[in-house]
Amino acid sequence: MSKLPSRVFTRRRLVQSGVAVAAVVPFLPKSLAAQQRQVVIYNWDSYIDPGSIPDFERQTGIRVRYDLFASNAELFGRLRAGNPGYDVIFPTNDWVARMIAADMLAPLDHGRLSNLGNIGAKFMDAPHDPERAFSVPYFWGTTGIGYRKSVVGQTPESWSTLFTDPTHAGRIALLNSDDTIYAALKYLGYSLNTTNQSELDEAVELLIAAKPRIRTFAPDNGEDLLLAGEVDLCLEYNGDILQVMEEDDDLSYVVPQEGGLLWEDDMCIARGAPNVEEAHEFIDYILDAENAARIAEYILYPTPNEAALALLPEEILNNPAIYPSEATMAKLEYARYQGEDVAKMYDDALTRVLAA
Template sequence: MTYTPKFRASRRSVLKGSGAAFIGLTMMPRFAMSEEEKKLNFYNWDTYIGETTLADFNKASGIEVKMDLYADNAELFAKLKEGNPGYDVIIPTNDYVERMIAAGMLDELDKSKIANTANVADAFQDATFDPGRKHSVPYMWGTMGIGYRKSKVKDASSWKAVLDSSENAGRISLLGDGESVIGVTLQYLGHSFNSVVPAEMKAAEELLIKGKKDVKVYADDNGQDLLASGEVDLAMEWNGDIIQVMGEDDDLSYSVPGEGSLLWQDCVCIPKGAPHPENAHAFINYLLDADAGVHIADTIQYATANAAAKAKMDAKYTGNPGIFPPDEVIAKCEASLYSEEKTKLRNESWTRIQAA
């Protein structure tokens, strides 16, 4: 299939069209209903769902989905830390899944109600951050890298282009996510993304403070929009966000720097205190349906963990190295690991960087 953006191609821009015409899925599963009211409260990254997925699920199940949006994992965690205000399904990233399990914030899933877990690729059937996949199912995975304008940027093969060079001063956006920015800076300096070694942390902090003069903006994950509009020429961003706007502008490209990057996995979970747990399981099962998975992946252009969906997609998607990087690129990437010490040190360092 050919991907044609139908709305603002951004994981964080305001979602439109969730009530658009239903797509013609080849299999439209019907769900056995309990006595729960036919409602579901979904807390998600912005535009991180198929354009009509929520409407299609409503048609298949009779369950009406209300979706609220968060900008990052820290906002999600803070929202739920003091108690669930009423959400049934959330999509945290792997290290936050681990953090939320440790804090007792996630319910265990009843896999007997999620038959479509059989569609999940073998590599994602288990996870070190959630042994046995008791609390999560995989959704999408990918990398963080550099989106850039080819006509303006000579070389984006190294993090040097956005962290340690004045060649593109004033034309750079970095993510506003301190955990990730500090992590890839550590990788650029030859250390682990997850390092908490004081000397290594200090070197990364000093480099980021030194480079602040060259950064136009620390973006709330909308670097792809800044790149597309011409406000910046390089943007530290998530791969799918850049790939989406690449579909609208042939002058844009995406690079995973040679020093390595972050390898992330977003997961679908049910938070403690979910008011509609039966509906939540039905929704998760629907997200893992092969045809629903095709629609989601084709819309948002991230790497799906749904093997049944991937098998139905064409080479334009499955053969795109920006979506599915070659093994040698993945080998240089690291997953973010959760620890209280790391979270504390990164937060303190990021505060100093922003205040400098």
Template structure:
């Protein structure tokens, strides 16, 4: 399933799956009770041949299905696992799902390829021992823009939140926590521990800005930018890196006030019918060559140090994929801080959108 431009993005490529040999074997895994594994993930968030490679190596067919956002994933599994074996929740939802007893603790002895993970990602505040997830990618929100249509580098959240300079040419992401917390960063505050007064202030600022905003997008801002529908957009670095390959007039910046860093992870939900196979699949995805194939396709920053070492300098030294700007230095990991705060964020943005 491809997006309307045939591009690959974190949220919107699993359709073109071929077969290719990789340096990995599951011959020691033994016979499985079933030959099917259900993988619930973001659309277009895997290598072109990854699933076919796993089937060739193991004899196990992976059946992928897709969700649009973490809330959809959480709601579906909260209502009861419908047969999913491996999921890809973001870091804050790992915390949330752990608290709701929705994830299985991982048997790390069955995931020896965890040794390939960069030590900086091997211990996670959002997922303390016993570990319930392993890192798959990391990502940062910033501003994607068309260089020929903006004045210099738009390196402040001001141009999205608090200015009419690009009126009618702005697109923001729909997710309420992201909108509130990045607005807090623009106001000079931490994006964690955002109180109700700051939430209301950000919502008021966005209400004032709303006439200048063309669209609130479901993480397809890179498509809107590539198509020329907008000139400046709130998006993830990997999504913008993908479309930059096709249009040299596009670029990306982490605003100087700092931004939100996230990770997407691999986890096994409670009630998974094939937990042993799920561990095998996760271990496969953490293989260096397999990780290289995934990374070549999705162009997100990988926490898999062994896979990264196999990538060319054009990836490892890409300032969009691995930003090193002052804004990146001021960025923070987001934390899930409870359902009441999340609910207030949603209510504030709902009121803003309806005003």
């Protein structure tokens, strides 16, 4: 894979940049907001290139406030009691469905999104949001194993490397989210959308048995632990590992043979957003082919923007860690929202693992 040009900001160090500085700027007083257009973004940590926010502000005159969340549960919890002032938010596909069911999203006006046609047709009729009434795809990806090649040796082809193999005890990080439950289910040969309580119990038992060998259940910073040498293996998102691979060529990423999670993060407008017009302008800016390609080349996640694909280098398009092979894709599953009772089953399963 080619090195990205002048990568001044690494993923987590991006919080030192102007993008994250905006995240600590307080909401504008109503009197000032009336004089200056603004949009308030609530996104995953460092999930954009450092140039897009300043460029959007220059092009539109719209001031951006950029806040960060660390998990879908945090995003959902922050808005469930009422929108505190966010405009554009970035939930994952199953959480989009959950937020639609809870009436937490505002409908999109496709007439205001002139670049919507850049999105590939296969992404437009999404099971979690038919006809894209409430969401537009931002990026997609996989979960798998990030690892240090010089220590692990052979490619960790199975989730057993994390869950049952004692070789790397104390040098493994898992995620403190449902993604860990999903990986355990796939290892056991079950669907990650199972509603069978006994299968979930088996996944919980597997993870509890593995806990003495797990260094930490990380809040989506396993790639930092891997880069720093604190762990040698971690369950993580593909783009996060690919970004630290730019800094350390001893690191790599693989989707295990049992398969894993296929996910999609979407751009949505939160119900009660104070700046709906500006929110549409921001989303349309991201949908522009050149802008989408620039972000994709920086964050190293696969883009659903078909027009942007034509602008990306072959080294990225042909990298199976970014764009998986058909054989790998066949083993992946999207997580589905199946109602609050099923969501509680998974929440309870994770709680049991973390509390054990």
